[in-house]
Amino acid sequence: QVQLVESGGGLVQTGGSLRLSCAASASIFSINVMGWYRQAPGKQRERVAAISNVGITNYSDSVKGRFTISRDNFKNTVYLQMNSLKPEDTAVYYCNAFKSTGLTYWGQGTQVTVSS
Numbered sequence: 001q002v003q004l005v006e007s008g009g010g011l012v013q014t015g016g017s018l019r020l021s022c023a024a025s026a027s028i029f030s031i032n033v034m035g036w037y038r039q040a041p042g043k044q045r046e047r048v049a050a051i052s053n054v055g056i057t058n059y060s061d062s063v064k065g066r067f068t069i070s071r072d073n074f075k076n077t078v079y080l081q082m083n084s085l086k087p088e089d090t091a092v093y094y095c096n097a098f099k100s101t102g103l104t105y106w107g108q109g110t111q112v113t114v115s116s
Contacts, residue, residue: 009110
């Protein structure tokens, strides 16, 4: 069982930056993929960024070039650096951990609000 706790959300103006953190309760060395998802009101949850256990990253087109995902396996933490934020980035952001066994874990989410 892995518990994930997100932090770093908040209110920011358009063009601003935020850094989200996801702290895991156990080692993430064995977690194959760590990801960040978001869900805006009335919309489906979407994946915005992911990073494999060997550091391969993937981004949605909507955030490519603005967001950067990273992981520190020794601190059991995954980060999402978000720059040049837009109002359409407003959502609850969730951390996700996926193991090759099929197990998946979710955090409780952190709210990000970008004002215009």
